[in-house]
Amino acid sequence: MDVKLVAKEFSPTEFVQFHVPQIDEDEIRSVVETLKSGWLTSGVKVKRFEEEFARYLGSRHAVAVNSCTAALHLALEAIGIKEGDEVIVPTMTFTASAEVVLYLKAKPVLVDCLPDSLNLNADQLQRAITSRTRAVMPVHFGGQPCEMAPILEIARKHHLCVIEDAAHALPAKYRDQMVGTIGDITCFSFYATKTITTGEGGMATTDNPEWAARMRMMSLHGISHDAWKRYAQEGSWYYEVLSPGFKYNLTDIAAAIGIEQLKKCNDFAAARSNVAAAYTKAFSSMPEIRAPVCAPENQHAWHLYVIQLQLEQLKITRDQFIEALKERGIGTSVHFIPLHLHPYYRDTFGYAPDDFPNATEAYRRIVSLPIYPRMSDADIGRVIEAVRDVAQQHRNP
Numbered sequence: 001m002d003v004k005l006v007a008k009e010f011s012p013t014e015f016v017q018f019h020v021p022q023i024d025e026d027e028i029r030s031v032v033e034t035l036k037s038g039w040l041t042s043g044v045k046v047k048r049f050e051e052e053f054a055r056y057l058g059s060r061h062a063v064a065v066n067s068c069t070a071a072l073h074l075a076l077e078a079i080g081i082k083e084g085d086e087v088i089v090p091t092m093t094f095t096a097s098a099e100v101v102l103y104l105k106a107k108p109v110l111v112d113c114l115p116d117s118l119n120l121n122a123d124q125l126q127r128a129i130t131s132r133t134r135a136v137m138p139v140h141f142g143g144q145p146c147e148m149a150p151i152l153e154i155a156r157k158h159h160l161c162v163i164e165d166a167a168h169a170l171p172a173k174y175r176d177q178m179v180g181t182i183g184d185i186t187c188f189s190f191y192a193t194k195t196i197t198t199g200e201g202g203m204a205t206t207d208n209p210e211w212a213a214r215m216r217m218m219s220l221h222g223i224s225h226d227a228w229k230r231y232a233q234e235g236s237w238y239y240e241v242l243s244p245g246f247k248y249n250l251t252d253i254a255a256a257i258g259i260e261q262l263k264k265c266n267d268f269a270a271a272r273s274n275v276a277a278a279y280t281k282a283f284s285s286m287p288e289i290r291a292p293v294c295a296p297e298n299q300h301a302w303h304l305y306v307i308q309l310q311l312e313q314l315k316i317t318r319d320q321f322i323e324a325l326k327e328r329g330i331g332t333s334v335h336f337i338p339l340h341l342h343p344y345y346r347d348t349f350g351y352a353p354d355d356f357p358n359a360t361e362a363y364r365r366i367v368s369l370p371i372y373p374r375m376s377d378a379d380i381g382r383v384i385e386a387v388r389d390v391a392q393q394h395r396n397p
Contacts (some may be wrong), residue, residue, distance in 0.1 A: 016329035016382055019193045022268060022373045023257075030256040033381040037252075042220070045252035046216075049201070054261060056171075057180035059205035061212035064255060065219050068167045068202035069096040069191035070248035072137075072213040073103055075204055079161045081106050081134055087163075088128050088136040090120040091338040092359045098164050098339055109133070110340055110349075112356040116293045118306070118366075119139065121165040121358070122150040127195075129154075136160040140169035140179060141340050142335070143195075143301030144294060147172050148182050163187070166200075170195045173299035180205045190254075193372075195268050195301060196261035200253035220295050228353055271373035272302035274285075279305055279369065283383040288313040289393040290365075304335055307387075308365040316394045318364055324332055324394070328386040333368040 016342040032255035034045060046064050054062035065071050074286040081087060082106035089098045091110040098108035111124040118141045125136060136155050138146040146164075155162045162183035166172070180186045180261050185208075190193075190201035206212050215222065222245030250258075261268075276292075283289040290308040294300045309318055316324070322332050354358045369383055 001037055009109050013112075015329045016331055016370055016375075016379050018333050018368070018370050019367045019372050020320065020374045021192050021392075023258075024195075024263075026260040026263075027250045027257045030260045031253055031332045032302055034155075034252050034256040036285050040253055041251050042249040043252045045255040046250050047231065049250075049255040049262070052259060052262055053203055054205060055179045056265070057205055059181050059186075060207040061205065061209060063204045063212055063215045063219065064258075065202045065204065065248040066249040066250050066254075067200055068165070068187050069100060069190070070219070070246070071187035071204040071215075072096065072163065072165060073100040073246070074218055074248060075187055075206075075211075076104055076106075076135065077218060078211040078214040079135060079163070079184065084132060085134040086130060086132040088125055088133060089339070090137075090139050090141075090359075091165055091340045091356045091363065092118050092141060092336060093139040093165065093339065094167070094336055095339060095342070096167075098345070101137075107132075108133075108345075110345070110351065110356065112358045113141070115358045115360065115362065117144050117146075117295075118359075118362055119144060119146040120151065122147055125151060127158070127372060129158050133158065133160060135163055135164045136202050137165055137182070139165040139167075140172060140301075142292065142304035142306055143172055144167045144292070144375075145169060145172050145174035145300075152183070161185075167191075167194070168303035169301045170303075171265055171299070172301040175297050179301075181207070184208065185211060187260065189351040190258060190261075193346065194302075195303060196258065196265050198250070198258040198261070201250050201254050203257060221245045221247065221249040238351075268373045269301060271375075273300070275375055276300070276302045276305050278380050279307075279371075279384065283307065283387070286388065286391055290394060302371060305369045305371040306335060306366050307369060308362060309367065311365060313396055314391070314394050315396055318367060321390055322367060323392075324390040328382075328389065330383055330386045331370055334363075334366060335368045336363075338363055353377055 004300040050062040085106040087101045089108045090218045101108040164183040164186040167189035169179045185206045188203045190198040222243035
């Protein structure tokens with residue numbers, strides 16, 4: 001993808017935001033139709049969204065909920081995680097991946113990442129397994145699928161469930177297999193920055209009918225199946241609480257957005273891939289920048305485009321690099337502050353920076369650049385030129 005580079009002096013009003021969601025008239029019309037229908041909460045639109053999402057991925061079951069965090073919590077509850085159990089989680093992730101383990105009074109056991117993809121290191125996984133380990137949660141960082149073959153081999157050997165955190169990984173493929181059809185349960189996010197959005201929302205996919213039924217029931221107070229129908233003509237006021245559940249259901253308003261977004265998922269993914277290709281082409285000759293890797297046999301979802309600064313080549317820190325980009329009108333972020341560096345995980349479990357050297361070192365270097373379908377060639381060019389300008393200005397002699 002060829003983009004036009006622009007001048008280095010920018011107006012503050014021309015700020016390239018880190019992310020802008022792609023919401024069109026289709027989504028607006030679908031929401032208005034739902035509002036006019038009089039049915040706003042979980043109903044037929046949610047059911048339709050689940051069915052179409054499962055069909056898109058090739059999964060037997062899909063359970064729509066109000067966040068990926070909720071999906072992860074329900075997944076762990078469905079497989080029977082309980083107090084005293086251990087779940088292996090990468091330290092290079094958002095806190096939701098680990099906090100859901102704590103919801104169930106189990107212990108998140110952190111492992112280091114690979115230095116290039118920043119995905120879970122399968123060698124570290126093997127070393128982290130104990131007699132209390134019940135599950136492993138690979139996180140597909142940035143949309144790059146984890147190396148699932150060794151992870152699954154280790155998990156099956158030790159009779160562990162594999163719960164995939166695929167918040168970043170729609171649509172992604174591992175060796176021609178869609179993420180969402182590989183592990184035991186896979187959890188997706190429809191947050192505003194994701195490939196498709198419902199504003200807030202999530203989905204859990206699985207081929208196991210018992211787990212799907214459990215997650216669906218527990219997503220709405222543990223009430224008996226299709227409890228929402230009690231307000232419909234074909235329903236009944238009578239319901240039973242089968243287990244103390246949660247309030248995690250998705251609304252029909254959100255599902256109305258999701259149904260339309262899903263139709264465009266491939267186009268959105270292609271647009272993200274084009275942005276990533278333009279960045280990689282531009283940065284490949286820059287010694288100050290290490291572009292993200294993409295295994296050729298996999299399909300990257302490009303939720304994030306995370307560069308690693310080669311700080312040895314620069315006279316400034318990562319934080320100063322970010323500030324310099326901001327001054328040039330470029331919005332950025334950092335994904336992520338590794339969990340072991342946060343006060344809660346550090347103080348509760350006694351983790352130290354040296355315990356996870358790859359993640360600790362990567363954190364000093366990583367910068368997430370804007371990547372989304374609404375970016376114009378001019379936007380992409382401005383990001384590239386700003387990165388080049390900062391790198392050249394602060395290059396070590």
